[in-house]
Each structure stands twice: as C-alpha cells, then as structure tokens.
Amino acid sequence: MRGFARQVALGVTTATGMAAEDPALLAVQASRRAPRRATLAVAGLLDNGTGGRHADARRGLAAWLRGHRDDARAGVAAALAGRPASPVRRVLGEVAVELDVPLPPDAPRVTRARAAWRAGDVSGAVTLAQGTPLGRRLASEQRAMTPGTVLAGDRRARSTPAGPPVALHLLTNSLPHTSSGYTLRSHEVLRAQAAAGIEVAAATRLGYPVVVGRVTGRDVDVVDGIAYHRLLPWSAARTPGARLRQNVALARPLVRALRPTVLHTTTAWSNAVVTRALADEHGLPWVYEVRGVLEDTWAASFPTAEAQHAARASERHALLRARETELARAADHVVTLGETVRRDLVTRGVDPARITVVPNAVPxxxxxxxxxxxxxxxxxxxxxxxxxxxxxxxxxxxxxxxxxxxxxxxxxxxxxxxxxxxxxxxxxxxxxxxxxxxxxxxxxxxxxxxxxxxxxxxxxxxxxxxxxxxxxxxxxxxxxxxxxxxxxxxxxxxxxxxxxxxxxxxxxxxxxxxxxxxxxxxxxxxxxxxxxxxxxxxxxxxxxxxxxATRTWAAAGAAYRRLYEEVAA
Missing domain, CATH: 3.40.50.2000 (Glycogen Phosphorylase B;)
Incomplete structure (x- = not known):
C-alpha cells in the first residue's frame, strides 16, 4: 500500500506541476496518454458539434485525436487564423506546436517559447519564457544538455573487484510497461548476459512508469527472471537538472546494495550523465551503448524535408550532437549496433579501440x-x-x-x-x-x-x-x-x-x-x-x-562478458 500511495502521489504532483506550468499543455499531454477508445470517443463528440465560430477548431482537434495529422494541421491552422476565444486558443496553440503548425504572432508567450524549443531554437525559447515556470524548466534543460555540465559529486579511485562481472543497467524504460525496439533489445541483452554468467539487474529512469501513466506498477518488476527496479520518489523535482540529481540519489542505494563491477547505460545523454556520476562516486567503469543518433532521430520527426533540414542546422541539434559526443568519449567503453554508427563515432574523436559493435541479434x-x-x-x-x-x-x-x-x-x-x-x-x-x-x-x-x-x-x-x-x-x-x-x-x-x-x-x-x-x-x-x-x-x-546464425543473443552475451572483464581490468 505504501508503494501504491507513493506512485499515486508522484502522479498527482507531476500533473499538478504541469498544470502550474500550463494547463493547456497538461490537457494535450493527457490526451496523448489516454486510451485509444477514449480519444476516438472525444473526437466523435467534437465532430457532432454544430457549426459556428469554433467549427475549424473542433474539426482540427478531432482529426488530431484520430491521428489524421495532415487534416489536423489544416484544421488547426484555419482555427488559429480565425482568432478563437482564449481557452480554445491555448489548447490549439499546444496542438499546433505538436504538429509543427506556425503560430500567429500574438500567440501566448509560453506557447511561442515551446514552439521555438521544438524548432531547435534553444536560447530563443529560454529568452521567450524567462520569468515563467516554463522558462525555469527550459533554462535548466539547456544547462543540462550543454557539454561540460556535470553532476557534482565525489570521485573515488577505480577498484578492480574479484569474481564474475556484475552489471547494473540504467535504462529509459522497459518491459512490461513499454514494448518497443528499445525495450526488447534491452531485455534480450539482459537475458543474454545472464546466460553468459553475468549477474544482471536494471533500473529505469526517475518516475517511470508513473510518468507514462502507469500508477499501479511495482517497485520491482521481474520479467523472465530479470529484475527491473523503479526509481519512484514521492514527488519529482521541478526542473530537468534537479531531476537528474534526484535520479542519482535514488539509484545510489541500489548501486551500494548490488555492488556491480560495471555500470551500463544507453542513449540518450541524460542516462549517460546519471551513469557517469554514479560511476565516479563508486569508482566503477561504465559502458555507454549508443543505439542511435539522437539528434538525427529528433530531426527526422519533422513532417517535411525542409523542416528536417532546418532542424539539423539548429542550435538544439548542435547541442545534442556535442553532448552525445562528449559522453561517448568520456565512457570507459562504447557499444554500437552497427558499423555505420561506429564509423561516425570515430570521426567524432572516440577511440576506435574503445568501441565494440554488438549488433541486433536473434534467439x-x-x-x-x-x-x-x-x-x-x-x-x-x-x-x-x-x-x-x-x-x-x-x-x-x-x-x-x-x-x-x-x-x-x-x-x-x-x-x-x-x-x-x-x-x-x-x-x-x-x-x-x-x-x-x-x-x-x-x-x-x-x-x-x-x-x-x-x-x-x-x-x-x-x-x-x-x-x-x-x-x-x-x-x-x-x-x-x-x-x-x-x-x-x-x-x-x-x-x-x-x-x-x-x-x-x-x-x-x-x-x-x-x-x-x-x-x-x-x-x-x-x-x-x-x-x-x-x-x-x-x-x-x-x-x-x-x-x-552469426548474430545470436548467446554470442552477444559472450561478447558483453569479454567487454566487461576488459573494462574492469
């Protein structure tokens, strides 16, 4: 009951914090987390409305809820041009940011700030939102993603524990709450490592899975014998930088209890920042598994080639690339999934002797x-x-x-x-x-x-x-x-x-x-x-x-064991 109460409290405080920052944003985020049947029902109600001043708004929002993004862009753009009433305008503005629809010049300042952030204008977004809760959050995230920023903490000398490897994986999300290519690879890697004689456990990011709407989870989920520990506070810190420090604090007792010989994390940079801090505190080596190119994945989310090109030329793209490069160079070892990414990391200055390709594999x-x-x-x-x-x-x-x-x-x-x-x-x-x-x-x-x-x-x-x-x-x-x-x-x-x-x-x-x-x-x-x-x-x-047959998880498990033994030595 205590665990359930903590998760409910975390969910409530997270929603309350979002409401304080911008109620319209909370409404948009809630609609994204809602069950598909519920969003379709709301879309049907919007379609059943009569004509009038907000017809375009209802049409655009209904299309957005159904996932008809092109129709939604057209409807939201038309609705904003019609200057709807303030509450409707705020919600439409947040949806417009999600859909990359240009905002009118007189859109609320926080909405324009979010649009600037979405477009990659990090400094412009921070300036626009200055003096608001959103401004504090964006400024904190800007500092956290800037190369050279580290989480303060003591650094211990490296030790070389005896015995077989013990690996603690620090992950973004996991089974059974999220099923994706990321979580499936994580799970297969953990199973393969366990089969190779490595003692393994995993911990997911601060607040997960409550932050994705699952408030009835457990402190530890065991899937196929793999333990996924949840780092769940009673309430999450309000800014990204403070949450990273809170993540370290909640993971620290787990590191002390499990006594790993190596820490292992995956893209993105926020995972690496937390893992690097824990490794420094405990005198442990750490491995960074670069599963993709974060900044290019973000740029690919834009709907047109022109928008993607602009994203790749943006401040945010440059910051993300520099931050990922810095952390890959700081890790004791880097794992990639293929030769293309390995070659890219070498061009960024990562020592090729510290890169191992462990490709996607099969049972x-x-x-x-x-x-x-x-x-x-x-x-x-x-x-x-x-x-x-x-x-x-x-x-x-x-x-x-x-x-x-x-x-x-x-x-x-x-x-x-x-x-x-x-x-x-x-x-x-x-x-x-x-x-x-x-x-x-x-x-x-x-x-x-x-x-x-x-x-x-x-x-x-x-x-x-x-x-x-x-x-x-x-x-x-x-x-x-x-x-x-x-x-x-x-x-x-x-x-x-x-x-x-x-x-x-x-x-x-x-x-x-x-x-x-x-x-x-x-x-x-x-x-x-x-x-x-x-x-x-x-x-x-x-x-x-x-x-x-040349790429089985059994072979991957053996490769990870060799890698862990090398970095520990």
Missing part, C-alpha cells in the same frame, strides 16, 4: 523454426492465397510504411495478387490506414495493431517477404533496426530501402533485395521479383537464416 531457437507462410497465416485467420509482404515495426513516419502500401497498390494494378500486413502502432498508423483506403486496397492491407513479443513471431512467419521501406533520413541511414533480423532467422527474404545501415545487413550478406528509398515503383519491382521467383526468394531466405 537461437528461431533458427530451427521452419513453418510455411501459408500455415502461419492459417493460424492467424489470414488468407493462404497471394504473396504477403509486410513488416513488424513502430509506425512512425520515417519507417516509410506508406511507400510499402503504395507499392502494393502498384502491384495489384499490375494484376499481381500481393497483400500486406503491417503489425505495430504509432503516430503514422492512422495515415497508413487512410492511404490504403484512398488507394482502394484497404481489403488487402491488414493492420492488427501492436502485438505481444511472442505473438510477433507468428506474424513474421505469416509473411512471404519482410519489408523495411525506411525513408531516406539521417537517422535511417545510420541506425540498424531489430525486426528484420528476426525475419532472417525465420528464413524470410527481406526487401529494404537502399540505405547504408540496411545495406549492411541486407545487401552485403545477400539476405534480400534493396530498392531506392521513397520510391514505390522501385519497391514494387523488388517485391515482384520475389513473388515471381520462388527459387530466388527461397535462396535469399536461407542466406538470411545463415547470416542470422
């Missing part, structure tokens, strides 16, 4: 799983006919799933019986469904939503080819995704965008076909080659299985 048991796609589809209630192509992924814009849907439409116009399954959820799901509808192929595109990790294997097996149609952005050129490795282990050929990170696992080992990114015709041609040539599809699938 060894998948390599021995031989199930035909028609049999797998029967288990899912899908048609055994046609050639099925699809993906299991987070549905965000840079994954390029709309290009895949367009390629399927091209093939069906050619007379080919090609069908599609897109498994997962995210901000782009609604637009993917609408695109399939507009192309007249909604009956041939299955969107089952997010599924549990053990169910995802069945969907991989149901496909005749696995697609990775990523758009050409800085982040997709660098970051190697996890899901195609599972498809390879199951003997499914891959068709992917011709980007460096994907060529590394598809083109070079010959596990599938590459097509020009953002080109539905080129993607359709590649899929058609596989559909028309079963022998080719089969040989690529077997090449994929052979390649995946």
């Amino acid at each position: 060894g048991e998948l390599l021995d799983l031989h199930v035909s796609s028609t049999a797998a589809r029967a288990r899912l209630g899908l048609s055994g006919e046609g050639f099925w192509v699809g993906t299991v992924s987070s549905l965000v814009d840079y994954e390029g799933i709309e290009t895949l849907v367009e390629a399927v439409a091209v093939l069906r116009r050619r007379g080919a019986d090609v069908r599609c399954a897109v498994v997962g959820d995210g901000t782009a799901r609604a637009s993917i469904a609408r695109r399939a509808q507009s192309l007249g192929i909604a009956d041939h595109v299955v969107l089952p939503g997010r599924v549990a990790p053990d169910e995802a294997v069945g969907w991989h097996l149901a496909l005749d080819a696995f697609a990775v149609p990523r758009r050409d952005t800085a982040v997709t050129r660098a970051v190697v995704p996890l899901k195609p490795m599972q498809a390879m282990a199951l003997g499914r050929p891959v068709v992917a965008s011709d980007l460096p990170a994907l060529a590394e696992i598809v083109g070079e080992p010959g596990t599938g076909l590459l097509a020009a990114p953002d080109d539905a015709q080129a993607l359709a041609d590649a899929i058609e080659r596989l559909a028309d040539d079963p022998a080719l599809a089969g040989s690529l699938g077997e090449a994929g299985r052979a390649f995946a």
Whole structure:
C-alpha cells in the first residue's frame, strides 16, 4: 500500500506541476496518454458539434485525436487564423506546436517559447519564457544538455573487484510497461548476459512508469527472471537538472546494495550523465551503448524535408550532437549496433579501440523454426492465397510504411495478387490506414495493431517477404533496426530501402533485395521479383537464416562478458 500511495502521489504532483506550468499543455499531454477508445470517443463528440465560430477548431482537434495529422494541421491552422476565444486558443496553440503548425504572432508567450524549443531554437525559447515556470524548466534543460555540465559529486579511485562481472543497467524504460525496439533489445541483452554468467539487474529512469501513466506498477518488476527496479520518489523535482540529481540519489542505494563491477547505460545523454556520476562516486567503469543518433532521430520527426533540414542546422541539434559526443568519449567503453554508427563515432574523436559493435541479434531457437507462410497465416485467420509482404515495426513516419502500401497498390494494378500486413502502432498508423483506403486496397492491407513479443513471431512467419521501406533520413541511414533480423532467422527474404545501415545487413550478406528509398515503383519491382521467383526468394531466405546464425543473443552475451572483464581490468 505504501508503494501504491507513493506512485499515486508522484502522479498527482507531476500533473499538478504541469498544470502550474500550463494547463493547456497538461490537457494535450493527457490526451496523448489516454486510451485509444477514449480519444476516438472525444473526437466523435467534437465532430457532432454544430457549426459556428469554433467549427475549424473542433474539426482540427478531432482529426488530431484520430491521428489524421495532415487534416489536423489544416484544421488547426484555419482555427488559429480565425482568432478563437482564449481557452480554445491555448489548447490549439499546444496542438499546433505538436504538429509543427506556425503560430500567429500574438500567440501566448509560453506557447511561442515551446514552439521555438521544438524548432531547435534553444536560447530563443529560454529568452521567450524567462520569468515563467516554463522558462525555469527550459533554462535548466539547456544547462543540462550543454557539454561540460556535470553532476557534482565525489570521485573515488577505480577498484578492480574479484569474481564474475556484475552489471547494473540504467535504462529509459522497459518491459512490461513499454514494448518497443528499445525495450526488447534491452531485455534480450539482459537475458543474454545472464546466460553468459553475468549477474544482471536494471533500473529505469526517475518516475517511470508513473510518468507514462502507469500508477499501479511495482517497485520491482521481474520479467523472465530479470529484475527491473523503479526509481519512484514521492514527488519529482521541478526542473530537468534537479531531476537528474534526484535520479542519482535514488539509484545510489541500489548501486551500494548490488555492488556491480560495471555500470551500463544507453542513449540518450541524460542516462549517460546519471551513469557517469554514479560511476565516479563508486569508482566503477561504465559502458555507454549508443543505439542511435539522437539528434538525427529528433530531426527526422519533422513532417517535411525542409523542416528536417532546418532542424539539423539548429542550435538544439548542435547541442545534442556535442553532448552525445562528449559522453561517448568520456565512457570507459562504447557499444554500437552497427558499423555505420561506429564509423561516425570515430570521426567524432572516440577511440576506435574503445568501441565494440554488438549488433541486433536473434534467439537461437528461431533458427530451427521452419513453418510455411501459408500455415502461419492459417493460424492467424489470414488468407493462404497471394504473396504477403509486410513488416513488424513502430509506425512512425520515417519507417516509410506508406511507400510499402503504395507499392502494393502498384502491384495489384499490375494484376499481381500481393497483400500486406503491417503489425505495430504509432503516430503514422492512422495515415497508413487512410492511404490504403484512398488507394482502394484497404481489403488487402491488414493492420492488427501492436502485438505481444511472442505473438510477433507468428506474424513474421505469416509473411512471404519482410519489408523495411525506411525513408531516406539521417537517422535511417545510420541506425540498424531489430525486426528484420528476426525475419532472417525465420528464413524470410527481406526487401529494404537502399540505405547504408540496411545495406549492411541486407545487401552485403545477400539476405534480400534493396530498392531506392521513397520510391514505390522501385519497391514494387523488388517485391515482384520475389513473388515471381520462388527459387530466388527461397535462396535469399536461407542466406538470411545463415547470416542470422552469426548474430545470436548467446554470442552477444559472450561478447558483453569479454567487454566487461576488459573494462574492469
């Protein structure tokens, strides 16, 4: 009961703090956390309103709640131009920031500050919000992300504990509350390390999972024997810098109790700042696992190429890149997922001798799983006919799933019986469904939503080819995704965008076909080659299985053990 009371108190104080900073922002954030059925119900109520002054506002907000981002941008822009009443205007302003819609010049100062921050103008945002609770928060975050800023604390001399490695992982989030590529890799790494004889435990960031709306969790979640410790205060500090110090304070007793020989953390920089402070305090080595390029992932979230280019030229992009570089150079060792990111870190000045590539891998048991796609589809209630192509992924814009849907439409116009399954959820799901509808192929595109990790294997097996149609952005050129490795282990050929990170696992080992990114015709041609040539599809699938056999989690666990023993010595 005490733990539950603490989580409720944390949730209340977090919401209260947001309300004090800006009630309109709290309303927007709450709508993002609400169950999908609830947001759709609210959207329906907005649509049922009569005409009048706020018709554009209702239309824009309803589209936003449904995930129809293009319609939402148009509606919100029209509503703001109509100068709605103040409370409506505040909410519309916050939604406009989320959608990258330009604000009117007379928008509230805090809203303009948030828009400036979103656009990457860090100093401008801090200046605009000066003297407000938001201003204090932004100024604190600016200081925290600036290279050279460290959390104050004593530094102890390094020690070399005897015995097998003991690793404490400091993570952003985890199973069972969040299912994503990040949490799945974290979990597989922890399981692999445990199997390799490493004693492991993990702790998630301050306030998680309460900060994502889960107020009934436990202080420790145990998943497949892996303990995930929660760092849950009665209330969170009000500024980002103070929360980082609070994070260190709450993790400190865990470090003392578990007595690790190494601390291990992952992107982003805030995790690394906390881990570095704990390592200095306890005389421990620390490993930074750079799983992506944070600043480029942020830039890729903008809706147009022009906006992405502006983001990459912004102050925020430069600060994030410099901060990530500083921390990678400060770590005792760096782990990356692929050669593209490794080469980038070397150009930033990270010693190549302190970088180890531990790629995304597969459970060894998948390599021995031989199930035909028609049999797998029967288990899912899908048609055994046609050639099925699809993906299991987070549905965000840079994954390029709309290009895949367009390629399927091209093939069906050619007379080919090609069908599609897109498994997962995210901000782009609604637009993917609408695109399939507009192309007249909604009956041939299955969107089952997010599924549990053990169910995802069945969907991989149901496909005749696995697609990775990523758009050409800085982040997709660098970051190697996890899901195609599972498809390879199951003997499914891959068709992917011709980007460096994907060529590394598809083109070079010959596990599938590459097509020009953002080109539905080129993607359709590649899929058609596989559909028309079963022998080719089969040989690529077997090449994929052979390649995946070189990248198992058992091998990754052994690599981590060697790495930990080296840094401890």
